[in-house]
Amino acid sequence: MSADTPPTPAVPDRSPTPREVVARALADVPRTPGAPKPDPIIVADGVRRTFGGINAVDVEHLEVQRGAITALIGPNGAGKTTLFNLLTGFDRADAGTWTFEGRSVQGKPAARMAGLGMVRTFQLTKALSRMRVIDNMRLGATGQRGENLFAALLPWLWRAQEDAISARADELLTRFKLDGKADDFAGSLSGGQRKLLEMARALMTHPTMVMLDEPMAGVNPALTQSLLGHIQGLRDDGMTVLFVEHDMHMVRHISDWVVVMAEGRVVAEGPPETIMQDQAVVDAYLGAHHDTDLGDDALLEEDVVEQYEAEAEAEEATK
């Protein structure tokens, strides 16, 4: 150590941001598919779903870190949305077990999953368009006494709860800047506003985990930034976020961890800064020989052709 080494930077006198906390927790996780996490909220094993002989999802092992924003990416047909549907109870797996918060939940219907704290949004936004925005929000609240057929006829039983729900709905609408639209039909909102509404409505269930299926699809660029902020806000409030996305810029910008799927399998995992350099990811997105010059005369030589054929056969055999 020489004397002119600059002094180690002083420990900043602020508590670390949630993002830094998560990054620290994930720092030692190996960058391999199915890597164990220090504090997993979801642990899945051998999850398989086949459609007519094709393995849409065939995940050996997957863990999702609690409190982190995990992105699920992959080329079209990689099985991301199918895995999503399985985890949230919207589809039934052919095989496999998985736990949510330590509780075994495979085969649980979708409504139960929401009750356990896992709420989802949809790729094609499901705003209930012929209901008012505020009613969309109120519908999200769980454990409503007035949702019982008989109690519904006796308003004094649920009026107070309804007021509390409305207050919370107003608060969330303000946070998502939809408060001016509360009394409009949800169908009159723009695509981006519907995404916001769907997210706000999901929060009415007090979830511990929010699953977002392509939150950026069809959103006007002006709203993108605010939507990204809201997703980070979910993590900062202590929720776990798992989202499917195509937009790599967004993935890099907000996620703490990235899981890459291809042909139904998890092919790579890692932090967003390095994941795109992973050979398996490049292969999945661009094909194994994407940088081969097709004009290269070497392609015409027998041994190269044989080598590629052998590779292709080996690939076939593993399927």
Next chain:
Amino acid sequence: MDWTRILTNVAGEAFAPATAAYAMAAIGLNIHFGMTGLLNFGQAGFVLLGAYSYAITAMAGWPVFASVLAALASAAVFGILLGIPTLKLRGDYLSIVTIAAAEIVRIVSRSTSLTDLTGGNSGLSGGDGYKRTFESLCPFPDGTTALGPFSYSNCAGSSWWLRLCAWAVVAIACLLVWRWMRSPWGRVLKGIREDEDAVRALGKNVYGYKMQALVLGGMGGAVAGIFYTLPTSVQADAMGRTMTFNIWTVLLLGGAATVFGPVLGSVLLWTVFMLVKTVLRDLQLEFLSSTQSEAFSWMLVGLTLMLLVIFRPQGILGDKKELSIDVR
């Protein structure tokens, strides 16, 4: 033409027991379709079950309230049986299964092997005694009362007593629907009507709610069956597909997903129907016999239904923004 008589007939039709019965059946269908989006094309099956359950138990000497409970119970059982296989599937399956199930109920109840119970092909008439328990509850003296141009018997058959009860029940049903529509329960149903997956994702037991709506609306149909058959007779063939489509016309005319739509629709449909029928008969047209003029009136009902669905799907009272026929 005797316009006084025609208009009296038409006005009498506005508060006839059958009009109340159609309003009641349409209120039930409104819970299915207007509130929940269930396409039930077998409402007449519920009506028929209610009518037979009431009549058979009444003939066995059950008191009126027990007979009404029997009618409600049979509708509940029928609704659950229909719902178990279909409510997990897409909406159109329900419509196929309900139309078939209503036909099964009708054909079974008119079969000769059940003659001892249901009267078979000829049904049950007042002579079989199913009206006795209801008429014996009548608080009025025997005889007839004329109120303005309307003269009906006090207690027997198509009586003032029956009209009073039928419309009181319709009023109670409207009140209940009004309450339900404005409750969180109604909000869940409305959400299911819009997109059941979204509601499922929010942790609601969609299947359970659809089942509640199906059973509740079916009970409306069963009560309608009681009021439909008390003034006349219990006839399986009077409660077939035609009745189902009339109930749909009533609902769409008045406006689905509204509280008073079914009542307005029923009153309007049957008064206009009566008007056309009697006017055509009184005109004594050479090319239209009286039976033909009845058939022609039915054609007009069908035409009304078509025009409504095309040009005013929200009905008279409905809010166009809120509801149009939308089958997912």
